[in-house]
Amino acid sequence: MVTKGILLVGGKGTRLAPLTNNTPKPMLRVAGKPVTEHQIIKARNSGITELVLATSYLAEVFEPYFGDGSEFGISITYAVEETPLGTGGAIANAASQLKLRDDDSVVIFNGDVLSGHNLDDQISLHEKSNSDVTLYLTKVQDPRAYGCVPIDQQGRVQSFLEKMENPIADTINAGCYIFRNRAISQIPIGQVVSVERDTFPKLLSEGFNLFGYLDNNYWIDMGTPHSFIKASKDLILNPELSTATSGVVNDSLIGSNTKIHPTAQIGEGSTIGDGVQIQENCIIYGSMISSQATIGAGSEVRDSYIAAGKEVPPNSKLIGQIIGG
Numbered sequence: 001m002v003t004k005g006i007l008l009v010g011g012k013g014t015r016l017a018p019l020t021n022n023t024p025k026p027m028l029r030v031a032g033k034p035v036t037e038h039q040i041i042k043a044r045n046s047g048i049t050e051l052v053l054a055t056s057y058l059a060e061v062f063e064p065y066f067g068d069g070s071e072f073g074i075s076i077t078y079a080v081e082e083t084p085l086g087t088g089g090a091i092a093n094a095a096s097q098l099k100l101r102d103d104d105s106v107v108i109f110n111g112d113v114l115s116g117h118n119l120d121d122q123i124s125l126h127e128k129s130n131s132d133v134t135l136y137l138t139k140v141q142d143p144r145a146y147g148c149v150p151i152d153q154q155g156r157v158q159s160f161l162e163k164m165e166n167p168i169a170d171t172i173n174a175g176c177y178i179f180r181n182r183a184i185s186q187i188p189i190g191q192v193v194s195v196e197r198d199t200f201p202k203l204l205s206e207g208f209n210l211f212g213y214l215d216n217n218y219w220i221d222m223g224t225p226h227s228f229i230k231a232s233k234d235l236i237l238n239p240e241l242s243t244a245t246s247g248v249v250n251d252s253l254i255g256s257n258t259k260i261h262p263t264a265q266i267g268e269g270s271t272i273g274d275g276v277q278i279q280e281n282c283i284i285y286g287s288m289i290s291s292q293a294t295i296g297a298g299s300e301v302r303d304s305y306i307a308a309g310k311e312v313p314p315n316s317k318l319i320g321q322i323i324g325g
């Protein structure tokens, strides 16, 4: 049984600026809820009862929202890094808060990934193979921005090649690992360590057993503004991807105190925040309109993000745009 987990939510989310200037990437809302909340519910649904949030950048915003986790049906504690320890250092630091025996396993999530992968199956494979680490892998067309992870026919990981220019396989690290504590113990405590660049290569060279769990269901890393907008749209249009999504009506999520003109068309996974005004003859598809924003009459907004309080002039045409932050 795997009942413990760690969420890596301490990164700076630089590529998402200005959206991440005041909000850490994992707290950005997709389909109306912080990414972290979608992940917590996924973990809970697969039997995780105890989670540590490994925080650093804007660490103070997580606890007021998630508290001790009881509202979310799970126990949550926080491991704060005064200076970021990297993904590996964060794992070692957070794991020291879980009382782990050598044979215990922990599920570790990158904090910016949303997936429809079968976590129960990943856990089963981990237990069946008795591996030291079981990595969720997925296939992508262009693996250069990810960890390239070639596996053999049995699913054994051959190597771990973070962000290589000429990837040698199309299977990539999808950012959810199950680590046996004996593998976590290999990470030095209190140092900056990259799990991708330091820990995985070291474990492989020392003969630890690393298995890939290949799952080609829905997967997205919301590291860029466009993938963030897409993630929200996808979750609204496919509510089965996350049981944390609620309140979808006509393929959209509409907040409270909005003024939407009856001639406006809204859909394709849009989110309309509280107090938003949408004037006559607007078309809003696949977009996120943040609270108190106004969209002027006759505007067309597709696959775009409008920050809180912005006023979009009448007859604007915004396609794939980020307005404000």
Ligand code: GDD
Residues within 6 Å of the ligand: 008, 009, 010, 011, 012, 054, 055, 056, 081, 084, 085, 086, 087, 090, 109, 110, 111, 112, 113, 145, 146, 147, 148, 162, 172, 173, 174, 175, 196, 221, 223
């Ligand atoms: N606590 C803590 N401390 N968390 C961190 C730190 C840190 O110092 N650095 C990064 N993180 C968290 C981020 O918040 C994020 O949730 C996760 O670790 C991964 O960091 P990213 O910055 O999003 O990495 P990436 O997207 O470039 O690459 C990673 O994810 C890919 C899949 O989405 C790697 O794991 C790749 O191998 C992988 O393919």
Ligand code: MG
Residues within 6 Å of the ligand: 110, 112, 221, 222, 223
């Ligand atoms: Mg990422």
